[in-house]
Amino acid sequence: GMECDWWSLGAIMYEMLVGYPPFYSDDPVSTCRKIVNWRQCLRFPPEVRLPPAAQDLMERLLCDVDDRLGSHGTEQLKSHAFFAGVDWDSMYLQRSPYVPIVTHELDTQNFEHFDEDARGISGSGAKRWARADPNFIGYTYKSYEAVQPADGSGQVHLKKRGTSRPKLSQVQSNFTSMGLGMSEPSG
Numbered sequence: 001g002m003e004c005d006w007w008s009l010g011a012i013m014y015e016m017l018v019g020y021p022p023f024y025s026d027d028p029v030s031t032c033r034k035i036v037n038w039r040q041c042l043r044f045p046p047e048v049r050l051p052p053a054a055q056d057l058m059e060r061l062l063c064d065v066d067d068r069l070g071s072h073g074t075e076q077l078k079s080h081a082f083f084a085g086v087d088w089d090s091m092y093l094q095r096s097p098y099v100p101i102v103t104h105e106l107d108t109q110n111f112e113h114f115d116e117d118a119r120g121i122s123g124s125g126a127k128r129w130a131r132a133d134p135n136f137i138g139y140t141y142k143s144y145e146a147v148q149p150a151d152g153s154g155q156v157h158l159k160k161r162g163t164s165r166p167k168l169s170q171v172q173s174n175f176t177s178m179g180l181g182m183s184e185p186s187g
Contacts, residue, residue: 006070006077010061018048022062038062053081 014022022042023034034041042062044055057080060069070077078088100110 003065003068003071006061006068007065010058013054014058014062017050017054017058018045022058051082053084056080057082 011022021031023031023038025031025034042059044050044058050058057069060067060080065071069080077083078086102110
């Protein structure tokens with residue numbers, strides 16, 4: 001239901017503001033464990049210096065379903081301090097800052113293209129998936145943190161297993177190497 005959508009909004013917001021997912025791990029099974037144990041695993045890094053209203057909103061979205069903001073209607077969410085100043089009534093009248101060009105109903109030119117052959121799982125990874133929670137089978141999120149910045153050869157390199165969560169400077173470096181800007185947090 002909508003409760004899951006509000007949780008997802010909190011997770012996406014966290015990734016956009018912090019620079020990596022809230023339950024980041026080197027493999028999907030560990031990520032799933034962190035999600036299931038969110039009370040112990042949800043942390044806000046102090047070096048990011050989040051605005052208090054933003055952190056409060058994420059905490060109220062990434063929580064028990066009974067306490068989750070929005071569980072009793074969207075007005076609950078829309079009235080949160082993070083959205084102060086948003087004119088919800090005229091939202092549909094505003095022009096979007098970016099309007100994608102779409103040539104037909106199945107046009108995917110505005111989406112990143114992934115090599116479908118690279119998705120196969122074999123070896124020990126297949127065994128791990130066989131034991132995985134069936135709620136997460138088919139989870140296909142692709143994280144830029146799994147990729148080290150290009151070294152000038154035009155090739156990217158996957159991180160080695162067991163590496164720790166990326167530091168903010170690494171995330172910023174990855175954004176820069178991909179041609180995307182990421183500003184320093186203000187504070």
